[in-house]
Amino acid sequence: MKKLINKPEDVVREELEGIAYAHSDLVKVHFDPNFIVRADAPVQGKVAVISGGGSGHEPMHGGFVGMGMLDAACPGAVFTSPTPDQMLEATKAVNGGAGVLHIVKNYTGDIMNFEMAADLARAEGIEVEAVVIDDDVAVKDSLYTAGRRGVGTTVLAEKLCGAAAEQRRSLKEVADVCRKAKELGRSMGMALTSCTVPHVGKPTFDLPEDQMEIGIGIHGEPGRTRLPLKSADEIVEMLMEPIVSDLPYKAGDEVLLFVNGMGGTPLIELYIVYRKAYEIATKHGLKVVRNLIGSYITSLEMAGTSITLLKMDDDFLKLWDAPVKTPGLRWGV
């Protein structure tokens, strides 16, 4: 295992210490339980937006704490949902009296831990709404299964909800923004390599030099299918077609195109992916009016990419363009 770490069991704590040293102007880091809140939390009268999940997806979520995005993030162990007490403490720390939105990615663990935290917070008199993001079109959905995973749309929803909360929209309105993002966002991902969970010490799966995994999530898990390695253009087609055909898009619609790296993919490759994704979107008559290109929701050092399309409207455009000041995403301020 080749990593810039010390002991596997210290990875999350030391990462948080690094964040605390680096971004004390933007965030405060709390240890035991672990959570990150924006430096000026709680903001009185503002809905607080919280997310959380396993570590190993950096900058998500901790890197998105700050003005215009998240009020708090709860990092679990690597690839392991955080615990209810973390979420509860974070919820209490950022509650400014206007209620708290939990943005949850659809994983059994995340759902259950967040639900328990929300119940506990409500028992303490805090108004909590939870919205579950489930945008991964690689996963077949049905009433009898765990449903689709929450992936790329989460990053976009956090930005949009953060902006809506800054405008002092009500908890219901901010939650509506999140539900709309959930409805209008679709993603799919692929891996060129596996990743290595630090305490495991070897790759989660073996992927020969000439093979790739299509339809992966963000936890280093194998994907839906293993296929012979293809060119970037062919790979992008495999990702874009299920996304476009799943969404009720029509020609002329405006979209945000998010090309994400899985952690070990260099930017030069992401632009090659973006090029083809943009051309396919355009071919379908979609107007790409905004984009995000970079490694924002990752699986440790996995090489690979995911693509997210989010349908935009005037409100979403304004919320997207609104100022944001976090370690991982910043503009307008």
Next chain:
Amino acid sequence: MKKLINKPEDVVREELEGIAYAHSDLVKVHFDPNFIVRADAPVQGKVAVISGGGSGHEPMHGGFVGMGMLDAACPGAVFTSPTPDQMLEATKAVNGGAGVLHIVKNYTGDIMNFEMAADLARAEGIEVEAVVIDDDVAVKDSLYTAGRRGVGTTVLAEKLCGAAAEQRRSLKEVADVCRKAKELGRSMGMALTSCTVPHVGKPTFDLPEDQMEIGIGIHGEPGRTRLPLKSADEIVEMLMEPIVSDLPYKAGDEVLLFVNGMGGTPLIELYIVYRKAYEIATKHGLKVVRNLIGSYITSLEMAGTSITLLKMDDDFLKLWDAPVKTPGLRWGV
């Protein structure tokens, strides 16, 4: 070779097409010869700041074109300095009548190609100054050698010079900022893995599971020494000691601490590196007043990190904090 690319010979062109699709609000991309200029170039009356180098270091340099940083960037083939005609055309395209600064990294190829371009531009009546960055303390310097490589300080110098140019400082003054950054910045890097140049198709060097390279540059070249793999804290010590001991720092000095990923290193590891680097800097009495953490000057998908320390003063602080609006670095606007 596992990469999200099509044909190796199309990598740079397709990357540039992706950038053109993605950032038409910020930059214009010119093909044959290849260069990227800010969308509003030339800015009349402003000194233009240009850099360039081989591709494969993204976001450097193309990602740093825009208001407050570079006026133009010239990408060569992967790891190959651009040619004089590229630099000349870019120089002409951004010349706003106040002169042009070439920020050059100290590599034989870059030096020679930039020199020829500067000569050609001067022959066409454009005032050109060139400053060579050579901040890599891994390389022993002497009168008889090519000298130190230019690495991390380049990114910082581009930001500082871009801000100085926005203030309408003169060519000499902007070049002075660059020379000062060159004097006050020191870097050192290491690799956990090699990288694969696309047209070569296999890693530039073999690095066994339990070994690392210390003192690497940014072209996938082997480093000064190969050593058994160490913990993150030990590695950071190996990088920080030569940096701190090379610079005429003294306790109480203010510094910018830049922890850079080589392309395949996830952010979670960079924060663990930052944590130790910050502690060592602090132990030496240095005050870390600004930082930059992320993959900004890379070697394709190489896993590894480099650390840069730049001594700051009031002018540098103001220049650093000034607004910047580029695909790769953005704040204040």
Next chain:
Amino acid sequence: MPVSRDDVLAWITAIASVLAENKNYLTELDAAIGDADHGANMDRGFKAVMNKMPEIRDKDIGTIFKTVGMTLLSTVGGAGGPLYGTLFLQAGMKTAGKMEMTAQDWAEALEAALNGVVMRGKAEPGDKTMVDALTPALSVYKQAIAEGQPLHIALQRSAEAARQGMESTIPLVARKGRASYLGERSAGHQDPGATSSYLILNAAAQTWKNSA
């Protein structure tokens, strides 16, 4: 002999050591169809439980179970944390104030525990989860004591049923949890949660060998 408070503590200690021994095994099972953390998660949780030992050493069985449940909830995370946390919390509710458990008490505790897991996770037998090990373990246990078998025999049969339930997950296509994302590819692998459930119940059968 009914199961004493000390027997319960011995069981918890046995769980901690069997999970530590099987940490890599559970993680490997999870790597195949999940995210390679089940072993580390459970081990971290029960190590934290062991740190709580001093403060529960003289408590009633309900308090012991509740403390185990709360500790797992706040240290395991993932799916395992809330599920095993709930399992022990529910068992703790049924055994509140008790200093020992009869065979019938354990039937009720186990039933409450399983119901808690099902309520939390909404999995049904056949979904390829820990429920596939816990469900037959409960019904076989109840049947055995209905037949008048002593507790230790009922426990042995119950553990054996859990083992079979665990193995029955191998051919299944997962419908719940992370393995469900793999679709058909999840078939042919044993579920890690069903495996940890078997290990936990088997530890009871091993530890309470002399109970009746």
Next chain:
Amino acid sequence: MPVSRDDVLAWITAIASVLAENKNYLTELDAAIGDADHGANMDRGFKAVMNKMPEIRDKDIGTIFKTVGMTLLSTVGGAGGPLYGTLFLQAGMKTAGKMEMTAQDWAEALEAALNGVVMRGKAEPGDKTMVDALTPALSVYKQAIAEGQPLHIALQRSAEAARQGMESTIPLVARKGRASYLGERSAGHQDPGATSSYLILNAAAQTWKNSA
């Protein structure tokens, strides 16, 4: 027979094919002590030169060399581009307007070429660069024609000297170019630029076999 315009074009074509054949070899040499691009750079450059063939087919030797130099300058990049670009540009200055070259013309062209490379790169013999191949090639060539040898013999000796010069770079510790960053680790590897210089000069010896 002096070297004709057509001989020069044949040499350029021979360089293009020998560099294409040795693309991977040169890149591997560069991977060991540089950045693994020398083969690809030279091949890209001479492929571009071949595309210019139609427009130089009927030009004088000086124009041919200058076109080769300009094309290398604008397509090779790296250290190789300006160095080989300068080499051919300087050779072109010396042969401006010439439709053929005598043995003495080639001595002057090669001398100007080497001087151009040294002026640009500021490397000395022993720095582990292409200068280590070019320098002995020039002096052996001059010595041979001073002895009254015909051009093709002088060229053969010159190419052999370049080969020895190339091999002499193996034990050297690099002081110039990218290999210098490796310090002591650069010893034990043959310099890629010295190798391409040998291949280029050897192509002349092979192509101009019948010249005198």
